[in-house]
Amino acid sequence: xxxxxxxxxxxxxxxxxxxxxxxxxxxxxxxxxxxxxxxxxxxxxxxxxxxxxxxxxxxxxxxxxxxxxxxxxxxxxxxxxxxxxxxxxxxxxxxxxxxxxxxxxxxxxxxxxxxxxxxxxxxxxxxxxxxxxxxxxxxxxxxxxxxxxxxxxxxxxxxxxxxxxxxxxxxxxxx
Amino acid sequence: xxxxxxxxxxxxxxxxxxxxxxxxxxxxxxxxxxxxxxxxxxxxxxxxxxxxxxxxxxxxxxxxxxxxxxxxxxxxxxxxxxxxxxxxxxxxxxxxxxxxxxx
Numbered sequence: 580x581x582x583x584x585x586x587x588x589x590x591x592x593x594x595x596x597x598x599x600x601x602x603x604x605x606x607x608x609x610x611x612x613x614x615x616x617x618x619x620x621x622x623x624x625x626x627x628x629x630x631x632x633x634x635x636x637x638x639x640x641x642x643x644x645x646x647x648x649x650x651x652x653x654x655x656x657x658x659x660x661x662x663x664x665x666x667x668x669x670x671x672x673x674x675x676x677x678x679x680x681x682x683x684x685x686x687x688x689x690x691x692x693x694x695x696x697x698x699x700x701x702x703x704x705x706x707x708x709x710x711x712x713x714x715x716x717x718x719x720x721x722x723x724x725x726x727x728x729x730x731x732x733x734x735x736x737x738x739x740x741x742x743x744x745x746x747x748x749x750x751x752x753x754x
Numbered sequence: 755x756x757x758x759x760x761x762x763x764x765x766x767x768x769x770x771x772x773x774x775x776x777x778x779x780x781x782x783x784x785x786x787x788x789x790x791x792x793x794x795x796x797x798x799x800x801x802x803x804x805x806x807x808x809x810x811x812x813x814x815x816x817x818x819x820x821x822x823x824x825x826x827x828x829x830x831x832x833x834x835x836x837x838x839x840x841x842x843x844x845x846x847x848x849x850x851x852x853x854x855x856x857x
Contacts, residue, residue: 634800643780644803646823650781651799678800681766687804 581607581621589663589692590746592633599631600670609656609667616659630670632678635692637662653678662695682754689751696744703737706730757839760812766797767805770815771837777818777828780806809833 583602587595599609599619607621609631632653636644639661648655648666653676657665668676679685706712706729715726763771773786780802787795797805806827809815814833819826829837 632800640803642823643820643825647780647803648799650779650824651784653799676798677796678798680796680798680801681764683764684766684798684801684804688800 580610581623583607583619583621584617585619586617588746589635589743590750592750596631596633599665599667600629603627603629603631609665612657612659612665616657616663619657628670628672630668630676631656632666632668632676634664634666634678635662635688636664637691637695639664648678652676685754686751689747689754692747693744696740696747699736699740700744703733703740706733707737755835757836760814760836761840761843763836763840764805765795766801767809768837768840769795769797770802770805770809771829771833774815774827774829774833777826779821779824779826781824 585595585598587598602609602619602621604626606623606626608624608627608629610620610622612619634640639658645655651668653666653668655664656667666678670676679688712726712730715722716730717723769787769791770783772790773783778786780799784797784799784802787797806815806825810817810827813830814836815827816830817825818828
């Protein structure tokens with residue numbers, strides 16, 4: 580097994596899929612992912628034209644979901660937190676297999692991703708606009724330091740969820 | 755009865771419902787649809803899974819059995835009426851389209 584690290588964000592799913600296909604073209608086929616999906620384990624074999632598609636499904640989908648994908652010729656080759664599922668299928672000449680074959684179902688995938696980001700987006704401002712937190716931080720001392728830490732965490736999570744929401748939203752506009 | 759809230763059906767829903775006039779599971783539907791449409795319509799498993807849950811919620815299809823992790827669905831009476839209404843509307847559209855294009 581060959582290990583490769585590659586960072587990617589949730590809204591870069593199409594680019595990541597293309598990268599995985601490129602690895603397969605060079606004979607490295609994804610077998611599983613770890614560490615939030617950025618550590619990839621590849622098995623070396625014959626170069627092949629493969630299609631990789633990420634689906635987002637909270638709690639990983641039920642048995643019938645998995646059976647339907649397997650019946651349609653897709654193999655599960657990775658999952659992140661049981662919610663991001665990486666499906667793989669051999670690509671024929673000049674045709675790219677898709678798990679979503681219309682726009683509305685593709686949009687539904689990104690909508691459910693946005694729903695997950697929503698709590699982060701709404702919790703961060705509550706932290707940032709907590710008057711007591713501001714008071715403690717300005718007062719300094721131990722409680723001031725703790726408050727600054729919480730504040731920093733709030734700023735960080737607001738920034739991250741905003742960027743993520745924007746990224747997913749852009750993906751939806753392209754769809 | 756007013757079927758407007760169900761219409762128009764997406765291409766995937768339309769073909770899935772047409773295939774479900776005989777009870778079938780997902781993969782059988784995929785094959786039927788591909789055969790019916792002469793290979794021009796392919797329904798991916800992600801799209802189909804989403805359509806199953808939408809159509810089931812709308813009571814246009816119903817689960818009639820489960821075999822080895824495969825759910826078998828059938829068209830309901832309501833589903834059949836909605837499909838018939840969609841076909842009627844499409845026929846009107848086709849007739850008007852032909853007339854407009856002078857065909």
